Amino acid sequence: MADRDANIATISAPTQSYPPAPSPHLKQRLGPSLLLKGVRKAFADVVAVDGLDLQVNRGECFGLLGPNGAGKTTTIEICEGLTAPDDGLVELLGMNWRSNEKELRQRIGIQLQETRFPEKLTVNETLRLFRSFFKRGISVDESIRTAQLEDKRRSRIAGLSGGQKQRLAMACALVGDPELLFLDEPTTGLDPQARRHLWDLIDNLKRAGRTIILTTHYMDEAERLCNRVAIMDHGKIIAMGTPQELIASVGGEHIVEFAIVANGSGNAPVDLTSLTELPDVHAYRVDAGLHQFSVRELHKAVPSIFDALNGMGLQLSEFRTHSATLDDVFLRLTGRNLRDE
Amino acid sequence: MNSLEFSSLYQLTMARFRLFLREPEAIFWIFVFPILLAVGLGIAFRNRPPDVLPVAATTMQLTQALNTDKSLSAVTMDEAAGFHKLATGDILLLVVQTPNGVTYQFDDTNPDARTARLLADHAVQAAEGQHNAVPVDNKLVHEKGARYIDFVVPGLLGMNLMGSAIWGLGFAIVDARQKNLLKRLVASPMPRWQYLMSFLLSRLVMLVVEVVAFLGFAWLVFGVPFRGSILELAFLCVLISMSFSGLGLLVASRARTTEGVSGLMNVVMLPMWILSGVFFSASRFPAIIQPFVRILPLTAANDALRANMLQGTAITHLIAPVVVLLVWLTIPFAISLRIFRWR
Numbered sequence: 001m002a003d004r005d006a007n008i009a010t011i012s013a014p015t016q017s018y019p020p021a022p023s024p025h026l027k028q029r030l031g032p033s034l035l036l037k038g039v040r041k042a043f044a045d046v047v048a049v050d051g052l053d054l055q056v057n058r059g060e061c062f063g064l065l066g067p068n069g070a071g072k073t074t075t076i077e078i079c080e081g082l083t084a085p086d087d088g089l090v091e092l093l094g095m096n097w098r099s100n101e102k103e104l105r106q107r108i109g110i111q112l113q114e115t116r117f118p119e120k121l122t123v124n125e126t127l128r129l130f131r132s133f134f135k136r137g138i139s140v141d142e143s144i145r146t147a148q149l150e151d152k153r154r155s156r157i158a159g160l161s162g163g164q165k166q167r168l169a170m171a172c173a174l175v176g177d178p179e180l181l182f183l184d185e186p187t188t189g190l191d192p193q194a195r196r197h198l199w200d201l202i203d204n205l206k207r208a209g210r211t212i213i214l215t216t217h218y219m220d221e222a223e224r225l226c227n228r229v230a231i232m233d234h235g236k237i238i239a240m241g242t243p244q245e246l247i248a249s250v251g252g253e254h255i256v257e258f259a260i261v262a263n264g265s266g267n268a269p270v271d272l273t274s275l276t277e278l279p280d281v282h283a284y285r286v287d288a289g290l291h292q293f294s295v296r297e298l299h300k301a302v303p304s305i306f307d308a309l310n311g312m313g314l315q316l317s318e319f320r321t322h323s324a325t326l327d328d329v330f331l332r333l334t335g336r337n338l339r340d341e
Numbered sequence: 342m343n344s345l346e347f348s349s350l351y352q353l354t355m356a357r358f359r360l361f362l363r364e365p366e367a368i369f370w371i372f373v374f375p376i377l378l379a380v381g382l383g384i385a386f387r388n389r390p391p392d393v394l395p396v397a398a399t400t401m402q403l404t405q406a407l408n409t410d411k412s413l414s415a416v417t418m419d420e421a422a423g424f425h426k427l428a429t430g431d432i433l434l435l436v437v438q439t440p441n442g443v444t445y446q447f448d449d450t451n452p453d454a455r456t457a458r459l460l461a462d463h464a465v466q467a468a469e470g471q472h473n474a475v476p477v478d479n480k481l482v483h484e485k486g487a488r489y490i491d492f493v494v495p496g497l498l499g500m501n502l503m504g505s506a507i508w509g510l511g512f513a514i515v516d517a518r519q520k521n522l523l524k525r526l527v528a529s530p531m532p533r534w535q536y537l538m539s540f541l542l543s544r545l546v547m548l549v550v551e552v553v554a555f556l557g558f559a560w561l562v563f564g565v566p567f568r569g570s571i572l573e574l575a576f577l578c579v580l581i582s583m584s585f586s587g588l589g590l591l592v593a594s595r596a597r598t599t600e601g602v603s604g605l606m607n608v609v610m611l612p613m614w615i616l617s618g619v620f621f622s623a624s625r626f627p628a629i630i631q632p633f634v635r636i637l638p639l640t641a642a643n644d645a646l647r648a649n650m651l652q653g654t655a656i657t658h659l660i661a662p663v664v665v666l667l668v669w670l671t672i673p674f675a676i677s678l679r680i681f682r683w684r
Contacts, residue, residue, distance in 0.1 A: 082528055082684065105530035112528065116520035120363040121356060132352040133531040176530070 031094055033058050033180050033211040034079060039088030041074055048074040049085070050235035056228075061202070061212040063226035065219065065326065071235040072215040073113055076184050079213065080110050092180060106135055109178030111169045113185050119158035123149050123168055126157065127175055134176035147171035147201065163194025170201060181205065183214040187221060199224055219326035231330060238333055247324045250283070250332040255324050256293045256305060261315040270314065278304045283332070294324055349531055353539035360513070361547065370508070371547070375501045375555050379494060382620075383563050386489035394457040397423045398436040403443065406468035407436065410460050433457040436465065491566065494559045495646035496619035498552065502578065503585045503613065503639050505551060507606050510540050510589030515602040524684040533683065541586055548582050568653030576656065577649060577663075581642040584669040588638065591673035594681045613639035641665035 034056040041049040048071045056062040064072045077083040078090060081097040081104065090096060095104055117126050127140045138146075144153055147167040152160060160168065166186060173181060186202070187195040202225050205212060216222055222229045223243045230240040239246055247253055260270055272291055276284050280301040282294045295301035298321055309316065345351045361367055393414045398404045400417065407415035415436075418426070423435040427446060434457040435446040443465060447454040517523045526536060552575075559565040567574070592609055596602035616630075617623055617639035626634055634640055641662035648654035648662075656663065 080528055082524065102530065105528075110525070110528040112521055112525050114521055115525040117522065117525075118356070118360055118517075120360055125356065125359065128346065129349075129352045129356050130529060132347050132349040133529045135530075172525075172529075 032056060032091075033060070033093060034062075034213060035089070035091040036075075036079070037089040039075070039078060039085045039090060041078060041083065041085050043074075047235050049078065052088070052235075052237060054230060054237070056211065056213055058211055059209050060227050061206050061214070061225055063222040063229040064213070064215040064232055065217070065222045065229050065330075066215075066232035067217055070232040072217075072232055073184055074235075075232070076182055076213065076215050080108070080182050081105075106176060107179050109173035109176055109181045111173045111181075111183045111186060113188070115169055117157050117165070117168065117172075120156055122154050122156050123160070123171075124153045126168065127171055130172040131175040137176040138174065140175065143171040143175045146174060146204070148197070161194070163190050163197060166190060166194070166198060167201065170198070174205075179211060181210050181212045183212065185215055185217070187216070187218065195221070219330065223326055229326065231326070231333065233334055239329065243326060246326060246329045250294070250324070250329050253324050254295050254298050254301075254321055255328060256281075256295055256298075256302065256321045257290050257318075258316050258320070259289050259291070259318040260309075261317045275305060275308055278308060281305065290318070294328070350535045350538060350542070353531075353535055354542045357513070357539050357543035358546070361509070361543065367508075371501070371505045371551055372554055375497050376558050379490070379497055379555070379559055379563070382493050382497075383490045386493075392453070394434075394453060394460070395432045396434040396436065396457050396461055397426060397432045398438070399423065400438045402468075403436050403438060403465065407461055407464050409468070410464045413457065413460055413464065434461055436461055490559075490563045491651055492622075492647070493620060494556075494563070494565045495650050496643050498555060498578075499581065499617070499639055499642040499646055500614065500619045501551065501555065502548070502581045502642065503610060505547070506544060506582050506585035507589040507592065507610060509544055509547070510586055511593040511596075511602050511606050512599060513540070514590070514593040515596045515599050518596075518682065518684070519598055527683045537590065537678075540590075541583065544582055544586055545579065548578060552578050565650070567650055569649035570655065573656045574646070574649050577642075577645050577659075580663065580666050580670070581638075581645075584638050584642075584666045587670050587673040587677070590681075591677040594677040597682075613637050616640070618643045636665060638666060638669040641669075 032055045034054065036052050036054040039049055039052040039054075040047070050071070052075060054075075064075060066072050074083060078085045079092065081101060084097075092104055093107060097104065121129075123144065124140065127143055131137060131140050131143070144150055147170055149164060149167055149171065152164055157165065157168065170183070170186065173183070183202070187198050190198065199221070202212065202214070206225070212225075214225065226243065228240070228242055229246065230237045231246070232238070239249070241249070244253075270291075272286075273284055275281055275293060278301065280296045281304070282296070285292050293301075293305070302321070392412075394412060396407055396413050396415045397418050398407055398415055399420055404415045404417045407413050416432075420435070420437055423432070423437070424446070426432045427435050427448075433447060433451065433454040437444045437446060445458050445461065447458050449455060449458075514523075517526075527533060556565075556567075560567065588609060589606075592605045593602055596605060616626060616634045617637050618634075619639070623634050623640050623643070624631075645659050645662040645666070648659055649656075
């Protein structure tokens with residue numbers, strides 16, 4: 001148990017209280033749920049995963065984050081035993097794919113990035129099929145409840161919305177009551193409402209103490225759901241930690257953005273680099289006339305920024321602040337915007 | 342029922358079944374189309390009463406003599422008009438009175454015209470007092486089993502067993518692969534052999550419906566005979582369907598798209614539609630390609646089905662086609678299990 005407590009201490013998600021694992025089998029083995037060491041995979045001449053080390057602890061919701069083509073899906077499929085790595089160690093629940101495939105398949109749940117289930121089967125029929133593959137698990141009814149598909153139980157899959165199909169895929173991953181759940185881009189292509197719906201479901205699964213590993217290229221999704229995230233780029237992990245740690249690591253937890261009213265002297269760009277000398281104000285960049293500063297403490301930084309602007313005789317046309325996000329982290333680390341890809 | 346609910350083999354087979362029954366096009370091609378084809382061919386090649394052959398003669402006397410034979414219908418016309426009618430195919434034979442006797446004008450490459458020539462000559466000679474040296478008597482036999490419909494029904498059955506097995510496996514498997522469903526299934530604890538077995542099991546159930554419907558129709562409507570053992574016929578149908586399922590599996594084992602596999606299936610089936618004696622006997626092909634024709638599974642299937650249904654041959658005398666089918670059952674299965682692409 002000492003091991004476990006130590007893990008919890010390092011996760012430290014401030015807004016999320018840590019629930020105890022509910023069912024006894026989750027506690028059977030201690031040690032990490034997932035362990036990768038030096039994992040490599042190349043396709044033809046493209047190195048998709050380049051020496052990855054990763055440890056995911058029990059009960060954790062871990063996010064693999066990165067732009068398309070960063071190697072997230074290859075990594076998760078190596079973990080799922082669907083792709084064999086060229087090199088490295090892969091251990092799930094203390095077992096490996098070579099010698100324990102049968103048992104591992106019984107104990108993990110998988111949602112692939114894109115699965116089109118047979119359109120002419122109903123939700124209920126599909127889940128009965130998947131339930132029959134597992135020796136133990138939850139009932140089909142319970143999986144339908146969990147995925148909130150009660151009204152669609154007798155509908156054919158062809159008649160489901162994108163969000164409902166995604167929740168069905170989630171239900172198929174859950175019928176075996178898995179200890180470890182893999183979700184590959186669970187909300188890609190969904191509308192905002194369906195995404196939020198799916199996030200609520202994942203929240204419930206986290207509360208039930210399941211270990212979840214998900215990939216996403218939405219930074220807000222990772223921030224919202226994950227206890228810990230690894231940011232991937234070009235097959236490598238370029239940063240890892242809690243979202244808060246990562247945001248803090250780039251200096252400043254808030255972003256102040258404003259625009260200046262153009263004065264008589266035309267539209268000459270104003271250089272405000274000097275403002276970074278103010279206490280609590282860190283990085284500065286200007287993007288399309290919008291001046292952006294990262295600041296640590298808003299209540300101290302904002303008044304001093306206002307004072308400095310007044311002193312320079314500049315007038316604000318726009319002013320807003322937002323908490324720094326993982327998008328800001330990715331931008332700072334790679335110089336690229338995630339959503340540009 | 343409860344233990345079935347948790348049997349993955351049962352659930353997989355039921356899923357196959359449901360998917361098939363919810364596909365109206367598949368039902369048409371497998372159940373309705375062969376029956377329509379049999380009806381069409383039955384009508385086109387129905388046995389008609391013996392044709393009356395149209396002929397002509399240049400004199401009234403000859404015409405009268407010809408009309409004494411009920412198989413001939415003769416009219417009188419002059420030689421020029423007769424020649425014109427002959428050329429346009431309105432008559433098969435023109436009998437011309439000459440100073441020395443008669444001349445028959447006809448096309449000797451037309452079997453009907455040759456028949457008309459024989460009948461006409463007999464009638465003309467008889468009119469002049471020729472008698473049969475040997476007394477003759479005709480006894481007419483219209484035996485079921487010797488008609489075209491009897492020949493074509495086992496061929497259509499073989500063709501249908503081939504089509505439903507190859508399409509049933511080939512298309513469904515590649516469709517599942519294309520939709521990432523195969524990958525999702527192997528990511529679950531599903532035993533892989535059960536996935537393939539579910540296709541064979543559902544095929545067996547569908548086979549009963551398909552064969553009984555088609556043969557029942559042929560028996561009720563056309564009176565196609567069943568001279569062999571029904572049990573052996575059932576065994577042959579199962580063997581044939583399983584052989585073609587092996588071939589279907591092989592065709593589906595690598596293809597990534599349904600377009601790709603459709604092309605492959607046509608490449609596999611087209612030669613057999615032509616060469617394997619569905620609509621006409623395979624022995625019509627030149628001797629040089631006969632060894633190739635004989636080892637095709639559909640040729641073996643059609644030979645065995647015809648021998649059972651039409652000749653009542655016991656399976657112990659059908660070793661050759663049965664062995665060909667068994668080889669086609671085992672080798673493609675073995676290969677496809679080795680090369681099957683699960684994702």
